[in-house]
Amino acid sequence: MQKKQKIKLIRMVLSGFLFILGATLPLPALGSLILLMASYLIAGYDTLWTAIVNICHGQVFDENFLMALATIGAIGLRDYKEAVFVMLFYLVGTIFEEYAVNKSRGSISELMDLRPDYANLLRDGKEQQVDPYEVAIGDIILIKPGERVPLDGTVIEGCSTLDTSALTGESLPQDVETGQAIFSGCVNLSGVLKLEVSSEFDDSTVAKILDMVENAGSKKAKVEKFITKFARYYTPVVVIVAVLLAVLPPLLVSGQNFSEWISRALTFLVISCPCALVISVPLAFFGGVGGASKSGILVKGSNYLEALANVDTVIFDKTGTLTTGTFKVSQVQAETRSSKELLELAAYVESYSDHPISLSIKEAFGNPLDKSRVSDTEEIAGKGIKAVIDGQTVYAGNSRLMQDLGLESLPANEAATLVHLAVKQQPSGAVNTEYLGYVAITDTVKADAAGAIKGLKQEGVSTTVMLTGDRKAVAEKVAQEIGLDEFHGELLPGDKVALAEQIIGAKTSKGNVIFVGDGINDAPVLARADIGVAMGGLGSQAAIEAADIVIMDDQPSKLSMIMKIARRTLSISKQNVIFALGIKAIVLTLGALGMASMWAAVFADVGVAVICILNSMRALSTKKTAVSVFAPEEKQIRVA
Amino acid sequence: MKRSFKLSELDCANCAAKMETAINKLDPVDSATINFMSQRLTLEAADDKFDEAVDLAQKAISKVERGCKIVR
Numbered sequence: 001m002q003k004k005q006k007i008k009l010i011r012m013v014l015s016g017f018l019f020i021l022g023a024t025l026p027l028p029a030l031g032s033l034i035l036l037m038a039s040y041l042i043a044g045y046d047t048l049w050t051a052i053v054n055i056c057h058g059q060v061f062d063e064n065f066l067m068a069l070a071t072i073g074a075i076g077l078r079d080y081k082e083a084v085f086v087m088l089f090y091l092v093g094t095i096f097e098e099y100a101v102n103k104s105r106g107s108i109s110e111l112m113d114l115r116p117d118y119a120n121l122l123r124d125g126k127e128q129q130v131d132p133y134e135v136a137i138g139d140i141i142l143i144k145p146g147e148r149v150p151l152d153g154t155v156i157e158g159c160s161t162l163d164t165s166a167l168t169g170e171s172l173p174q175d176v177e178t179g180q181a182i183f184s185g186c187v188n189l190s191g192v193l194k195l196e197v198s199s200e201f202d203d204s205t206v207a208k209i210l211d212m213v214e215n216a217g218s219k220k221a222k223v224e225k226f227i228t229k230f231a232r233y234y235t236p237v238v239v240i241v242a243v244l245l246a247v248l249p250p251l252l253v254s255g256q257n258f259s260e261w262i263s264r265a266l267t268f269l270v271i272s273c274p275c276a277l278v279i280s281v282p283l284a285f286f287g288g289v290g291g292a293s294k295s296g297i298l299v300k301g302s303n304y305l306e307a308l309a310n311v312d313t314v315i316f317d318k319t320g321t322l323t324t325g326t327f328k329v330s331q332v333q334a335e336t337r338s339s340k341e342l343l344e345l346a347a348y349v350e351s352y353s354d355h356p357i358s359l360s361i362k363e364a365f366g367n368p369l370d371k372s373r374v375s376d377t378e379e380i381a382g383k384g385i386k387a388v389i390d391g392q393t394v395y396a397g398n399s400r401l402m403q404d405l406g407l408e409s410l411p412a413n414e415a416a417t418l419v420h421l422a423v424k425q426q427p428s429g430a431v432n433t434e435y436l437g438y439v440a441i442t443d444t445v446k447a448d449a450a451g452a453i454k455g456l457k458q459e460g461v462s463t464t465v466m467l468t469g470d471r472k473a474v475a476e477k478v479a480q481e482i483g484l485d486e487f488h489g490e491l492l493p494g495d496k497v498a499l500a501e502q503i504i505g506a507k508t509s510k511g512n513v514i515f516v517g518d519g520i521n522d523a524p525v526l527a528r529a530d531i532g533v534a535m536g537g538l539g540s541q542a543a544i545e546a547a548d549i550v551i552m553d554d555q556p557s558k559l560s561m562i563m564k565i566a567r568r569t570l571s572i573s574k575q576n577v578i579f580a581l582g583i584k585a586i587v588l589t590l591g592a593l594g595m596a597s598m599w600a601a602v603f604a605d606v607g608v609a610v611i612c613i614l615n616s617m618r619a620l621s622t623k624k625t626a627v628s629v630f631a632p633e634e635k636q637i638r639v640a
Numbered sequence: 641m642k643r644s645f646k647l648s649e650l651d652c653a654n655c656a657a658k659m660e661t662a663i664n665k666l667d668p669v670d671s672a673t674i675n676f677m678s679q680r681l682t683l684e685a686a687d688d689k690f691d692e693a694v695d696l697a698q699k700a701i702s703k704v705e706r707g708c709k710i711v712r
């Protein structure tokens with residue numbers, strides 16, 4: 001590439017020099033003709049040659065051919081200077097165009113620079129550099145400081161900090177230690193890590209992301225389809241008009257000479273290349289998709305960016321989307337025993353469960369559990385769990401479970417998930433069931449959730465809705481806290497799809513409906529919405545597969561950011577279309593009237609292309625769309 | 641099977657569009673997209689016809705832009 005460009009530059013200088021000499025020196029006609037022709041050939045020999053080769057391949061409306069025809073035509077009309085200048089300017093234009101394309105390719109590949117080149121495979125105690133493709137599941141690899149994590153896996157030795165910015169846009173390094181799962185594409189910053197590989201390269205996070213971004217171009221936006229289709233007809237039409245322009249006026253109108261009209265027709269030929277058009281739109285979208293992924297948002301196709309520019313309803317899932325999905329015990333209400341005892345019992349009943357709620361109770365209890373004290377753990381579907389602890393049967397569950405036991409549970413005025421506890425004792429044959437109290441568990445609202453909703457409103461979203469399977473009181477609390485328009489609680493997974501359908505069916509405007517979920521359990525809704533957005537895609541393959549857009553870190557505020565990027569991208573692509581078509585239309589009209597020279601025509605061709613490329617690159621920059629950082633600490637939902 | 645290839649010396653956006661149309665018309669090819677910016681060809685074809693598809697795609701590409709090669 002470098003060498004090719006250098007040669008072009010040398011040709012440009014040489015040809016330009018000869019052109020100036022030929023055009024200005026007071027030489028005899030033949031002398032200046034020789035200089036000009038030398039200049040012409042130096043600037044255009046490859047164009048001429050490619051034109052000939054492509055004609056043999058049946059590529060008639062090829063830009064090289066059109067350029068060759070236009071300039072040879074000009075020579076035929078003895079407009080030598082014009083012919084040379086057009087060829088020279090065309091060369092200059094392509095140099096600029098290539099430079100601009102390379103530059104933008106460079107900045108894009110920089111941000112796509114996720115692909116790991118090698119993995120340090122440990123086999124029989126020996127370290128060996130191999131292609132990431134050759135590593136199998138269960139192999140052990142070594143990641144040294146400064147290296148990119150080549151495959152997904154679990155750390156089995158060592159601790160370090162990881163730079164995940166390429167995946168999430170998050171600039172704060174993340175600490176990792178033994179036992180933790182890490183994702184390919186991150187960069188290891190400090191210590192040496194030994195990793196047990198958990199997926200083959202093709203299934204790894206980095207491969208999926210690269211695949212997605214690289215294939216984003218295959219789902220084309222409407223503007224993009226329009227312009228490609230337009231370009232296909234544009235060239236033949238302009239060429240046919242050029243032919244008519246050359247032939248008809250001189251034949252039909254008396255007093256018109258051929259050479260004048262042929263020269264106008266040649267101007268047409270120069271403008272007929274659709275390159276500026278073809279490059280203007282896809283490039284803007286590519287920049288937009290690239291800019292989004294730089295901020296940790298993956299977009300699966302230009303069409304989604306286009307759709308995002310016009311959204312009026314956003315439906316959220318609650319847990320894991322607006323809330324962190326990490327539960328915390330917020331209150332322990334004990335009736336007869338101490339709070340600590342109640343929490344201890346709760347922790348033991350739930351000791352065998354991995355449910356997030358159980359985990360939160362165990363975390364709140366804090367002490368290690370002596371599992372020999374627990375036996376006969378049994379789940380009571382939809383209601384709770386029971387287990388025998390130190391010889392007594394303990395029940396933990398919702399108020400329905402307490403009803404079944406014939407107990408009255410304390411009224412719940414707390415907007416939280418409640419786990420009621422009861423104990424059944426049989427000291428001397430008589431059954432004695434006693435209500436003990438409850439443990440209240442709250443989810444944490446994400447720090448930027450309220451800001452995210454505000455941001456969406458600013459972007460023109462009219463309705464924000466939250467769907468959740470959680471209790472109505474909890475839903476209401478969250479909805480109020482972050483300022484949602486609508487909420488629906490106590491939904492079963494099937495209800496969510498039905499409700500989403502209803503919302504999509506009920507809307508009257510043309511705006512799109514976004515569904516935002518965490519990609520777990522809500523794949524049908526993600527698919528049903530106009531745009532499905534999955535949160536926290538990092539590590540969740542299912543989310544990456546099911547959604548149209550993946551927000552790699554967990555921030556809902558990225559939604560308004562991606563909408564901003566989408567709108568900007570769309571407007572840049574429209575600017576390009578209008579600009580490219582406008583300039584071409586103006587120059588075509590002026591050309592037909594004999595008021596535009598070939599010089600203007602060359603500008604309308606390559607000049608416009610270069611300007612469109614430069615304009616498109618603005619879509620890549622996300623500085624202007626960056627969101628402010630919200631309070632870093634997570635807020636807890638609390639009821640006074 | 642679906643695979644993506646790097647294209648070397650893909651210089652003109654309109655050519656990329658032409659190549660894409662031409663490759664999609666090839667018999668063994670199920671679908672093909674060319675991304676001008678990332679210089680990548682993504683080709684989908686039946687497993688047993690894949691090599692043939694790639695060869696034909698290369699021919700179609702060469703017809704449009706001489707220097708452009710599929711990097712295998």
